[in-house]
Amino acid sequence: MRKRRKSLFTLLFTVVLAISIINGQNHPILASSIGKDTLTMITSPDYPPFEYYENQGNTRKIVGFDIDIANYIAKELGFKLEIMETDFGGLIPALQANRADFAMASMNPTPERKQNVDFSLIYYQGRDSIVADKGSKITKLEDLAGKKLGVQLGTTQEQNAKKMAAKLPGMEIKLLSKAPEMIQEIKSGRIDAVILGEITAQGFTQSNPELGFYPLPPEDKEAGGSAVAFPKNSPLVAPFNKVLQKMIDSGDLNKLKTQRIAAIKDTLIPTQAVTKTGLNFDISRIIPDIPFILQGIPVSLMFTLLSLFFGLIWGTLLSLFKITGIKALTWFANAYTSVFRGTPMLLQLALVYYATPQLTGYNIPALQAGVLTFTLNSGAYMSETIRGGIQSVDKGQTEAALSMGVPYHLMMWDIIIPQALKNILPALVNETIGLLKDSALVSTLGMVEILRSAQIVGANKYIYFEPLLFAGLIYYVLVMSLTFSASALERRLRLSE
Template identity: 50%
Template sequence: MKSIKSLSALGISGLLAIALVTGCGTGEKANQTAGQASPEKKVIVMGTSADYPPYEFHDQSSGKDEIVGFDVDIAKKIASELGYELKIQDMDFNGLLPALQAGRVGFVMAGMTPTDERRQNVDFSILYYDAKNTIVAKKGSNLTKPEDLKGKKVGVQLGSIQEGDAKELAKEIQGMELKPLNKIPEIIQEIKAGRIDAAIIEDTVAKGYTGANPDLQFHVIPPKGPNGSAVAFPKGSKNAEEFNKVLKKLKDSGEMEQLVKKWFEQK
């Protein structure tokens, strides 16, 4: 989404004032005429990869294509609390952080784990949800633990934390071959078609896909280090502190737990 340059205020006495509108990643112009005051309107753009249910995905049940999910609900609550109008920009997962660094989006929510490598380039909020990696494979394949992936072709989402974790596993497991793909649905179809043997996918996402595909199953990989999802921001962004306050409020009030139940436990 293109940015709109800031306009300086025009001093036409008693007749016209132009309100400067700013946002992270994009902005919009709002006019204010004499005798008709309007509040400042801010727009903030969320970058995401809407192929990752229940975090974010395309829903067409209402007759129109809408991006919904756990992350989207959280982002809407934060935007409302901070007085932003939220806009969502969908793209491939591996393009999210470059878009953030280039200023095309104001923040990223995509079930993203704040790894040390990512922290070198962007800032993160506090963790808002914890998750684990799993092995997804066909039922009866007996691929239930990392050692079983010896000599197997394993799918991962390009640019995801699972890709990094899988690369580390491949160093330890002889003959484990990785096949990075852009979208989780592509990975699932590759398993079902037999072109890959398994995939490493986050547990909440795996639960949704295996529920919809009864010929598949998943098994949790015991974590070796920290997991979880956080909001990503450009380096030095003041929004990180604001977002953290709202995230803590959502946790303390119990609203976050309600969203967890809505999107994960009732699937």
């Protein structure tokens, strides 16, 4: 009896152990080869229903068809999932800098992209559609002859449009950056039609009833479709392909797609159609999303104030370098100012954010990269302003302080610089206003500030004007508040003289 029990126990133990090994054999091996238990996904959450923000009270959450797939795969492979965001143009640079393990953003595996990153198998193949004004009678490809067609830059639609242009006489192509801009170009009469993915086209036409969408015949599946992007030689490609194929065969992928399409359609609010000369404007469409846009204010103010504080310190040091009389310091300050004033801030931002990990090995966060870039840039501009302010102070005060034996650094800190800052206060206010408006650039790093929040709302609702105009109102209120406060401070300083 005991032998039977022992044999039975041994058998059960062996079965359980075997099942555990079979179920877990891929996960520990894969996790150990990567060296972590969390996968980082990067996306551009402005393309519903594939990736977009869902507002739940005061919380922001990135959801969508691609996010559902990523969660499914991570669970199957035994990983946790962390989601980062950036502008669409920053996805591949982020993978090249090893900021993320993979990217999903309805990305097409074009030959140019394959040279820089690896791709999974195609997990979604949607038809393209023509979107045009219902009165234009443009319903098929042949109707585009002699018309102006809009397509999104860097997409398979752009490649297909160039092929069509060779067959359709007189067709002109206009390249645009974002889908909402393309729709607005139709409504303003600058182009006659655009080509978009079928699901996206449905969303825009439901929200803009004056437009119609007309699906095109399906293209060769190898020519387009959406795939997961990975850094070159990533060990995740094969495991992802295995799970994706399982999802396709079981029908789970189609279920996720259907659920997301239904969810996004419930959020759309159609408006009355208008003519091309009218303005389709209805602020009520974004009222539920106003709290979401307002949450971008602290981010913009944080970047502005931190950059102003550190930029003022750095600009003061540079200005002292320029007037110190030491040739090496003067040359450095002038050369530095020349470089940072002579190149766009957007370029500087991209170099700091994407090049730093590759050059130093430090994966600099977006917040630090933004503040550092703004500090370096504003310091260059402020140095000239502060230098002018210092030189505007009466030289007699410098001579008097030195004659009394006051050390040079104390004289500058206690006597000259306070007067210089008082003289250049209006210029500093202008620099602060410029920093506040330029804070919109950090959206390219995935920081959701005021403008980015408005763009996300517009993308989610398939609208254009309302969220941007509301963002403009926020900027205006902030700038006017800053201007009023500066004027009050300036009056008080004058009274204290």
